[in-house]
Amino acid sequence: MPTIDTRVTISEVPADSLASAACPACSHEWSAHDQISTRYCKATTAGSYSRGCVCPAAK
Numbered sequence: 001m002p003t004i005d006t007r008v009t010i011s012e013v014p015a016d017s018l019a020s021a022a023c024p025a026c027s028h029e030w031s032a033h034d035q036i037s038t039r040y041c042k043a044t045t046a047g048s049y050s051r052g053c054v055c056p057a058a059k
């Protein structure tokens, strides 16, 4: 029976992970989103749409 070391598989998540993590909808970092694109991508993620993004970085 294989042993699973959870100390390795579960990494610590930094408190500011939301700001540095990539957006699940468009893969831009959250820090690259403005207020409009943040709302847009959260709606995209919630609705499982595939419609691109409106990030300033994408233009």
Ligand SMILES: [Zn+2]
Binding pocket: 023, 024, 025, 026, 027, 028, 033, 037, 041, 053, 055
């Ligand atoms: Zn996004």
Ligand SMILES: [Zn+2]
Binding pocket: 023, 026, 027, 028, 037, 053, 054, 055, 058
């Ligand atoms: Zn984007």
